[in-house]
Amino acid sequence: MNLFASDLDRTLIYSKRALQSFSQDHLSDLVPVERKEESDVAYMTGRSFAMLKELAESLMFVPVTTRTYEQYKRIFIFSEDIKVNYAVTANGANIHYKGQELLEWKDVLKARLGQDCTLYQDMIDKVSCLSLQGNLKKAENLFFYYILDSVSDQINIEEISRFAFEQGWRISLQGKKLYFMPNPICKGEALKFIKEREMIDHMIGAGDSILDYDFLRHCQEALVPNHGELVQRPEIKELSCKITKNKGVWAGEEMLDTVIKTVNIPT
Structure with a gap:
């Protein structure tokens, strides 16, 4: 089974501030994906949204984010439009499966936190x-x-x-x-837990920051947006990764297009 794990902010979705930093806040193809206090606060392109929905129906898609679970739930497309069984939040501190926290992962993490830091x-x-x-x-x-x-x-x-x-x-x-x-709280260990639980054969990952390196290094293929913190870090040399040509929402589109072609999903 194929698994696609992706960071969210500044990888797949972009806040108004992020869009402004890339001069992309006036694009006509933007669709809202996150709502806070009845206001839309994050976006992706319509094409990105369509590709992500297609991917989630064809393989296992796992959002992997530093957001808390409550912050993650504001991204309404994951409850209304796009199939998500697993979600890794709080940088790997929490794994939710079909909306329920996996307590077996919590027990593993508590033991490590008491010993390692x-x-x-x-x-x-x-x-x-x-x-x-x-x-x-x-x-x-x-x-x-x-x-x-x-x-x-x-x-x-x-x-x-x-x-x-x-x-x-x-x-x-x-x-x-x-x-x-x-150190015990990292996206990589949480993703390894899911991989073993679901007997995943092949993992593709996407992320922009050094916190994403923890899980990208466990993926057979890694995608990094050109604007990301990770591009400037020496750790990127240790990854077998593809850096996008584009930045901002266009980088998100480019990465999703690459995943679709990699797993041979008809478009």
Whole structure:
């Protein structure tokens, strides 16, 4: 069986801010995919939507996201239009199957968190000493991130990364969001769990950030959008991946088109 696992934000779907950054906010082919407080807040192209729907009917499609499950549920196409059995949320902390959390995965994760890294609250306290300028946001008492006031040369990402590594954590800077993630919580381990549970033969993955590297390295084929954080990271050399020619929503379209051709779905 084939499985297509994909990150969501800035890979398949794009917020208004992301669209503006690529000068794509006025495209006529955009369709809404996420709704927050009765307002549409994220989009993909009509062609991307049609291709993703076709893919989800032909193979196993697994959204893999750093969003919490509540944030993920705002993407209404996965409950109304596109078939999704498994969803990996909170960067791999949660796996939901047909809307129900898999507690067997939660038990595995809790054991690893207790052994392999600095505890959650202790890490927050340690990071506070770095005097980062921004708002602290917590995610399900498992990981956290700062929405930085600005991204400037005063922020030494390499130094912060080394500090996190010493604690059994890692970081990812996505726009103004600086994520702090314990090593046991990763998309790759969650996806491996699904692969073994469903006896998957072949995996294709798509993602833009260093947090996606964790699962892309387990895929036989990896797709990375040209605009992604991962393109600038040395880890990309370890992947057998294809980098898109396009950026923004056009990159999302290009990746979906590649998957369809790879698995020989008639169009």
